[in-house]
Amino acid sequence: MARSTTTKQKIGWTIIVWTIALAIFFPVIWTFLTSFKTEGEAIANPPVFFNFDWNLDNYKIILAGEANYPKSLMNSIIIALGSTLLGLVFAVPAAWSMAFQPGRWTKDILMAMLGTKMMPAVGVLMPIYLFLVWIDLLDSRIALVVILMMMNLPIIIWMLYTYFKEIPKDILEASRMDGASLRGEILYVLVPMAIPGIASTMLLNIILAWNEAFWTIILTTTSAKPLSAFMVEFSTKQGLFYAQLSAASVMAIAPILIMGWFSQKQLVSGLTFGAVK
Amino acid sequence: MKITKGALMGATAFAAIAAGMNAETITIATVNNGDMVRMQGYADDFTAKTGHEVEWVTLEENVLREKVTTDIATKGGQFDIMTIGMYEAPIWAKNDWLVSLDDMSAEYDINDILPAMRGGLSYEGSLYAAPFYGESSMIMYRTDLMEAAGLEMPSAPTWDDVKMAAEAMTDEENGVYGVCLRGKAGWGENMAFLTAMSNSFGARWFDEDWNAQFDSEEWASTLNFYLDLMNNYGPPGASSNGFTENLALFQQGKCGMWIDATVAASFVTNPDDSTVADSVGFALAADNGLGPRGNWLWAWALAIPAGTEKEAAAKEFVEWATSKEYIELVAANEGWANVPPGARTSLYENPEYQKVPFAKMTLESINSADPLKPTVDPVPYQGVQFVAIPEFSGIATSVGQEFAAALAGDKTAEEALAAAQAITTREMEKAGY
16 A cells, blocks of 8 residues: 555656656757757747758758857857866865865855855946956957856855865864875865865856856957857847757757766766755 | 069069958958848958958847947947947947048949938938948738738828728637737837837927927827727737747738838748748838828948947948949849848849839838938937937837837826836936936
């Protein structure tokens, strides 16, 4: 009896979870399907799901056009990786000091850092824009790497701080007693133990930087244009080009979606780390 | 002989080096629409002629507007050429943000530009943006439904004709609505349509002393007529319909009439995308016998920001892209129906172009709009479906939200007009008018 109830519950939960998952993933599936349709089929009412003439024309048009997909892909990789790695350089020591050498203001500093994430980005647009004009770094990858690093730094520090808190202090103390320098303690003792945490922090931040579409669109024109700006080029009010826009969207999100797919174990463990305490 | 050959080779090499030294890479910000994307495909022709390379930044209209405005206001210098509209041209020229284009070459034939376009893109008599293509608005209607209803659309209808046709073509059971109009809030969405429509009802945004006029009889009759049309003969949920949504509805045969941009004519008559391609007729936008018709005037034009280091190369590009030769180049490769319309008089005098079905109606629509004298009563501003002052886009978007609320049934016409009057008066006072 108990067993049948469990099975029923299991079925119920499976249906609920699948429904939610499908609802969340539906826009992506729909974009994927639309990218293989003609513009007429893309706006057909009632909508067509699978019974249309699948073709690759939209992808061909995009690759033959002026938008330069390979260059944007390269820019996205450099900006996402660069900002994440640079973020770690600052975040690892910061999280170390907050986790192992907390001071009187540590908690407040952590909250204040998180507070900066509550501020709308547009609030600092003009100073940053003018500063970049002044130092001649508009439309440069280095500017985006630094800005996205600063945007995501609070999240990186918070995540690393949570991981580091789980590492027993005694191990670090033991290494110190064995004569390890501060640098040695962080690099050779702390970091290797926190590798899973650092990896999931990196993954999440690469995803955040990849999907960032406010600064990347406003601060780039041609040379530093990443995939978010590439995708925007296909959005238009004059005429219906949903199929083409869908193809551009698929090309922009495919790399990060595939990366997320393969690393979902690390991502999930990273995001739920410490949640059961 | 040997010396001559050597001298020739030397001279050629020198010329090539000299040309190479002058060759620049210019960056152009442009909107994502058919004609502009087509121009990108022909840029090789420009590079072959001048040696200058071209880099493109293609963006959706609103993103483009934000980006180029930020860039020009902060002197960011990211662009050598910007695609701007008729709204920005006089405002930016007044701020000294643009390079004057009065000194184009004699072959360019600046006097060939359609007078309405030239007027709208000029400031104090000087041209500041060269029209790449121009458009107005007109009525696109279903000839088959009109025939079935036993009606005939006059080529220059009145608003009463429009109402009669809308009533006759509405067949809600079969999902056909008599008229589809813009309802989505925005200065370039419902307010473009309603401002142009209000001109034909004798209304105006401001009197000569910049006092808001939404409390006038004329605005009341404009809005009431619009709401009556849309509530009785329009599609459901019209307050979220803009150009794109109405285009989709018309192409699927769900609208008897659609009053919108002339550029849509080529979309609705394209059998690949439109289910009603064979039965579309065109007529001038309606009037009320007062003079102005309810059609707008718009141009996407190329302008050069003041302060660019590549002004000479940029001017060469603007001259090439908006020349008669460019039109001939497109016509030779893709046919006359695909050339950028609405910019040059000579195009409409060309017998080949006259064969294009919507050519005549587009020209007549453009010619019937006067951006320098858009209304029945005198006004202190320029612009047909907009008021060419920097504050307009913000004010009109707020007013558009009030009118969209009236269309959705959340407010009465009187409430919406009173709110519009209050918003406009407040913002104009704040701006110091």
